[in-house]
Amino acid sequence: MPRLITVAAAQLGPIQKSESRSVAVERMVRLMERAHKRGVELVVFPELALTTFFPRHYHRDIEQADSWFENSMPSNETVPLFDAARRYGIGFHLGYAEIAHEADETGAIRKRRFNTSILVGPEGDILLKYRKVQLPGHAEYDPKRIVQHLEKRYFEVGNLGFPVIRAPMGGLDGINMGMMICNDRRWPEAWRVLGLQSVELVALGYNTPSLNMEAGGFEAHHLRVFHSHLSIQAGCYQNACFAVATAKAGTEDGAELFGHSIVVNPQGEIVAMASSWDDELITADCDLDMCTLGRTTIFAFDKHRRPEAYGRITGQTGAVAPQVWTKR
Ligand code: ING
DSSP: OOOEEEEEEEEBOOOOTTOOHHHHHHHHHHHHHHHHHTTOSEEEOOTTTTSOOGGGSOOSSGGGGGGGSBSSSSOGGGHHHHHHHHHHTOEEEEEEEEEEEEEOTTSOEEEEEEEEEEEEOTTSOEEEEEEOOOOOSOSSOOTTOSSOOOHHHHOOOOSSOSOEEEEEETTEEEEEEEEEEGGGGGOHHHHHHHHTTTOSEEEEEEOOBSSOTTOSSOOOTHHHHHHHHHHHHHHHHHHTOEEEEEEBOEEETTEEEOOOOEEEOTTSOEEEEOOSSSSEEEEEEEETTHHHHHHHTTTOHHHHOOGGGOHHHHHOSSOOOOOOOOOO
16 A cells, blocks of 8 residues: 655745734635645645745844744634644644743743744644754845845754654654754755654755845856755755655745745655745645665665765865875
8 A cells, every 4th residue: 555645745836024923824715625625635835934035124123023933833813824734634844933941051041032933734633843954144234235035133043953854744654754944954964864863754944045145256146046946856865755845936025035845756746836926725645655765775875875974074164175186
């Protein structure tokens, strides 16, 4: 009996700075309703799906940014998503900005801010939480930039690692699911940590500017989408897993985010792709047994990996200069 699950990337169009969470949540419930009609069993929403991509806006006092965060999950505004999950028997992934009051590495309880995502089961249980590790951008206002990207200002580095959970989803009694968020997809380390936990399905949301905001050098526009797809396709192929990658897209207060949400299979093939930069549902049937081929042949980690040769990957942060050849 094939282990089939029908998934959807529920891409969102723009959310303007002035738009309320309830408007976004209403759009998301509509997408879940459409997903239900198509027999979808897991819906993946984008990163920071409840609000505009607020790290593009500078707040001198970071407490002024707290209105972009959720102090609880579910919060009053997000309860309709959990109700829809139970009503339709659909699981979902949600990206949001999280405020948590918890101990830090010194043991002190304090207010902490993370770029977070959760996986919710068809009965409304939160199955897994992840906090974004690879935070791009910068912490201080950068006058050179066309648009700010202040994730390092508003969020701490995630402290939950890259977890994978095996939990019931759709008609299956267990699927190995993991998450990453946006910039994480560009780092092979993130994919491999999930792969080393036998992940079968990676849910990831993203908010990616369609233009290079750093003005740090020419990058042809078409490469923005190419690099996003390349990262996800490589991650799936090299770890024999599926991924559902969902964009928040369109122009938010003049700043453009690209769409091109995709579902990718363990062969690295794009099996579905969004064509608009607005609210759009793309769906795919995933036969999880497709993970077996890669995992038992080319990427049979236990047979082929050589951790003793990979020490630099966790032993080093930045690159060092290489040895210099000299003629003997
Ligand atoms: N956004 C972008 C991303 O990694 C980015 C930032 C874009 C970094 C392009 C480098 C190149 O997709 C978020 N939110 O991480």
